[in-house]
Amino acid sequence: MSQHLFLPVIPPFLMKKPTITFFALATAAFILFNLKPADAQDQVSSGNGRIDGFAIAKKHSILCDKPAQDFFEGSLLGNGAMGVNVTSRPDAIVLYFGHNNVWDIRLAEHHKEEIGTFEEVFDKVKKIPADYSDLNNDAWYRQYGQMAGDNYSKPYPRPFPCGSVLIGFDRRKVQVTRQQLDISNGLCTVSMITNDKKQLFLKLFTDMKTDRLLLRLVDEKDRPAINIFDRIKVLPDPSTPGDIPSFSAREDLEGGRLSFRQVLPFDEPEKHSTGNPRDRAFRLTLNVNGPLVKTTRINWNGGKETMALLEGALSSQVPFDATITLQEGPASAVREEIPPVSINDGKQFTALFKQNEKIWVKYWAKSAVSLDDQFLEAIWYRNLYFLNCAAKAGATCPGLFANWSYNNIGTAWHGDYHMNYNVQQPFWVTFSSNHLEKNIPYVDLINSLMPVSKKWAKEYYQLPGAYFPHSAYPVEMSMNPYPLPDWGWEVSETPWAVQGLWWHYLYSGDKAFLKDRAYEPIKAACQFLTAYMKRTDAHDGNRWKDDKYHVFPTVAPELYALRPGFKFNYDCGVDLTLIKFIFKAFDRATADLGTSSQEALLLADIREILSHFPKYPVAKTASGDEVLVAVPGESAGTVYNVPNALFAAFPGEDYGLHSDKKTLQLLRNTYLNQQNEGGNDLVFANLQAARIGMLNIDEFKRQVRYCLLPNGTATDMVMQTRGRYNDQTDYGYMSKMGIWFENFALPAVINECLMQSYSGTIRLFPNWPENRRAHFENLRAAGAFLVSAQKINGKITRVRIFSEQGNTLHILSPWGDQGTISVSGKKQQVASGEISIKTKPGQWITLSRN
Template sequence: MLEKVRTNLLKILVSIFTGIAILVYDANAQMYSPAQIIGKYKNLFSSPPSKTPGRVAVDGPLLGNGSVAVALAGQPEQQVYYLARNDFWRFKSGYDESFPAVLGKLQIDIPLLKSAPYKIKQDLYNAVTIADFAQGNVSAIIQSEVAATKDWLIIGIKNNGKISIGGKATLLLNQLRENKFPDSTSSGNDEQGVQWIRRGFFNDVSIQSQAAAALKIIGKDSNEFWLRPGEEIKMVCVLSSNFKDSDCLQLVRQQVQQTSLQMVKRALKEHQVWWHQFWNESFVSIQDSIIEHQYYRSQYNMASCSRDPKFPPGIFGSWITHEIPNWNGDYHLNYNYTAPFYGLYSSNHLQQAMPYYQPLIDFVQRGKYYSTKIAQNPDGVLYPVGIGPLGIETTRKNKLMNYKTEDEGLFFGQKSNAAYCAVNMSMHFYKTYDTLFTKQIYPFMRSVAIFWQHYLKKEGDRYIIENDAIHEGTFGSMNPILSLGLVRQVLKTASDMSILLNVDKQLRDNWKEKMDHLSGYTLQVRNGETIFRYTEKGTDWWRDNTLGIQHIYPAGQIGLESDSILLQVARNTIKVMNRWMDINGSNSFFPAAVRVGYNADTIFAKLRSYSLHTYPNGFQLGNPHGIENCSTVPNTINEMVCMSNQNVLRVFAVWPKELNAGFSNIRCDGAFLVSSELKNKEVKYLRVVSEKGLDCVFQNPWEGKALIIKSNNRKAYKQSGERIKLSTLKGEILLIKPG
């Protein structure tokens, strides 16, 4: 039996590193692939997008590879592909002067498809978008992919009808751009059938930028095509920027000219491999197709827009279709920029999380400037509300700004922006204990901790926060509950990072003293319930948003290990706030409810309603914000089935016990990858992969039963108790079941 388990565990380990995913459902380690789970789900579009192009979140099919982004729109007879790049911005530090910019669009005209029913299907597992337009004897299949490993948009058109069809493909500079600021554009074509466009910002900018695209129908010397029944063509659109090549226009023209059908086939094969490996990193299976679909299309959207290491997506992801996007499409630091990434850590999609950090690191020097000028603290950092890539400040004071500023910065009275930015760094740190990552971001975390170390004011035997704001514009508040939670998280994380790196012991001692004596949370009575007050002095309540519970999540300061009275106050606050469908804060409200053990059936029912309230691409109906909602469902489900905050691992702790569920490789605090299954109200097994060899503490899911722990590299042993502490080895795989 032991040898059989070892063999199965070895298969599990091999499968993780070879891209063949598993989900163990029974004692014999029967295998289920993500293709069986994720392959069920398709995004279906039955009418042309009505909000694409737009200045906010769009409603059409979304494609991307984390560097190139494409949004689809248009009628069947004129399909339009809006082209964008993560690294194509107008870079100018100044209010309303910096934004991700429109590049252009590819337009495919097939006149005979006029009046054909609109039908587009997106296969999430393979990241393929298929348009199927048919009217009488006329039928065309248009298949599109943004290649996962190349900055190519690949389009295949097949005549699936009974008569010949003709059309043309045209690469255009987007007319929906405003020449509010000077730009440089050019376009053209050559006798080999290559079309190209280029746009750049060279004057009155802080950093020059340009992007280019080139298109060719493979094997043809024009942009027109004629297809007999059964015939098909392939076209490739190559995109680049000056951050990839100094002469990006020359690069795309050469690449598209040299592209062959064999190269396209190779790129599509690499595309499929990449996406299958992505889905293999973790997955869940639950008894609700609505929520499960939203779970995976949210993950698809993040994988499609976040991979460029220096240029993460802004508020609306990478899909920029109309200039100038609302809020300049920037990185809004008082939650919008941070929220989309919440679900990536537990989902083990770390590559998509990595781009988040670089803009924050690039802004450190400016943050030190504001900390010095405003707080007289040269070693801390203080961040304004809006930044962009490469150290750009999108909300810096200029003649266009009418808001009240502090020095040159727009803060709306909030001191917490940098601390808010630190929450994802904290999640990444505790879920990986990655030394190289910690070295990369510790200078930022250290500077944030130093800011608060000096900004906190001693009052009696406690430290207080003065002159802060819980909401934008609520100037002069004392002890905003959000800041109290964030500061605790920052001081704790900076301290633990310094221990891992063996640096700054003196600072660490000071941080601990501040953390131990930081003010508690203020309470109030509302609707007959004792709940949290938003500040100790200042705003007591807010009619929308969810800042009143964000000390719970994402700050992570209250959970099932917390004092029972505090937990009850937290649950009361969730009940009274009732912000499940909040336009800003659902992404924090749902996981906060899970963290404090709110009723699981209620959470699940509300999450189902949330998942039904979407466009076919997964963005929330009527919500102008974009990708921040991509974290809501994945993060909530992950927390419900596998929670690991406060140093205790719990499986299915806040889950409707009537529902079967399984999950594979959810990433937990302590650098553990955890898998389990609940079937017929019983947890079947627990599998833990220990990356760093740290101690694993978990709540025994088999109450009153002793456990058998089997390892891939040491003898099986038994352990019992309500709370189990396992000493693990680096790289060890543990299979745990009741005796």
């Protein structure tokens, strides 16, 4: 689901913000700052030179040459579970904490009986006159929609900000000069100057193994510096709802500890009772390396004011070292007492930083690129940095805004999982970038949604298998959170939900993964889809005047919703291509696992439907060109919110560079005709363009620049009117909703320009300009191959491929038959432009020009 979906439930202040003014300054905030590379212990290598990804990442540090006081200027740190946003203002450094596992877990699940079944609602909608302009003109439908949307209208569930820590100083004595984030190792440095011209640096990093932030103040020679801060304060989040238990504070001034604990009740307010075993809690604890004291100051009224609760002053006679720890889990495990913690004495800082740096070196060794286009190179490394900070196996799958939040930032649309692109998109980058470990949170999410998805299929649709919900939360659910018969009837979301599981197997070749993690969700999706398409309403010759199995009713993502007479509510291109994709995937899965005989009935249904499958919807442009469109009967001039027209190219992967000339022309006509209003197309539409070899790199860069924020992330920005937006729309209204996790997939667009393998055949540099140099190492291809290649002055040099699983390698020779292939040292002449060779696990294959 697009982030525009639930505009009516967005708090009004989000919709009425004045135009954001800092975008024009965004690019200036991204100064490429060169530092001396640290020693990389594990470099990515190929037979044609070496790329040190760690050193290249260090080139692309993110620098703000002034106090970074705004949340969207701050340096983003994280370990895949805990997130920290480091901001600096003229009188303090403020750290904002969030965590993927910390949510307001209350859940409204009312109206279960009133919602009824799909057939009951479908029958009533059929009776609404087809000549109505909108279904809401019907009183019953309008009231039903209000009832069905009641649960989603509650402010919970949502990510719960974990509080902040303020480290203050007297600005007469100290000034912040700049703030820098080294993305190679996650080190943030806030530079300061004292009134006696001493340069001081507060260094911060998140422990990649434990939910804690370490801080150290040093001088120009990296020696411990005497404390300059006059106060330190721990602040619970100001958006904490008043209908949950208040936080409890703990102060151990002698021990240098300030801490608060927040209980997150499982029950809604009217049901809440203390001590529910399903309640959760978190605790934020500051530990400094010396005792704290309460001091007084003269306030605005001229009276003395003592420091507030959870505020203290540190002696100015000791070095400043601190640790901030975030503990989360069941309320019974997060105790009232402040947990003991080892004191950060400088030695701990150094040792843990070295440990962290090894983890980052290993991360950057997974894959690497070296591009002469420094802007694209920076985008590639920075977004993979953000991905590593935001997601990891064992932590809850990030929602819309990942693990950075404060106040209402990160809570729009509940910050939840939208199953028609938002939750899938950030994980597209994990496959080609060779970071399959980062796809595991998504795999865990889909498996966790199986019970409610199967329950909804059985009880609401009265069909077998699983119907994945339109929106979902990382909390215990017993019904679809968004059961409205408009966006909640998007059939495409079920095959789309499980597609990422198949891709994980396709790119890894891991049969154990297929058997244990992917097979059952894919099978359950196919069970539902075959049953849905074989219903009489979807396969009735009298109604449809053909022998096809139709997808009916359904809704295109972010377009039309449910219409009177079901106009535009059948055979959407996205439904057709994703259903076809997952049917074929399951067919192959049964063959690979040897389960074809036991799945004979389901496979028979799949093959029957595929043999009587509807065609993709098309329309004619004003100039007479045929183009793909979202739904049958649609105008070729429709403005989309989600790039609907090219779904067959991506994510459907039915069409692409492997297609015949006629289809390629259809795709090109469609691309040139398609209009997208923005907000959901920065990665999506540009990746589609790369898949058909039509991405204009310079246009892509301009759009990325338009969407960049000063912190290095790309936000969702409106691009044009004539869709749902008008000339009064604030084009940047989504920019301050949160850190858009979905756009961390930007490196996937670059990867698709360098290499494509979706069809099973590897294509090198299919969308890369002839006059631009590019070198990539260990991009992952379908079939479990790691590919490295270089292009200089329009010429591709030697190509090296590693076969993980021993599958058959299919690759288009960059030189036609004018090349040689070397397998385990044995050379032979390339016979044709398309190479097909059986490999062995662990084998290296090298291609060279004669």
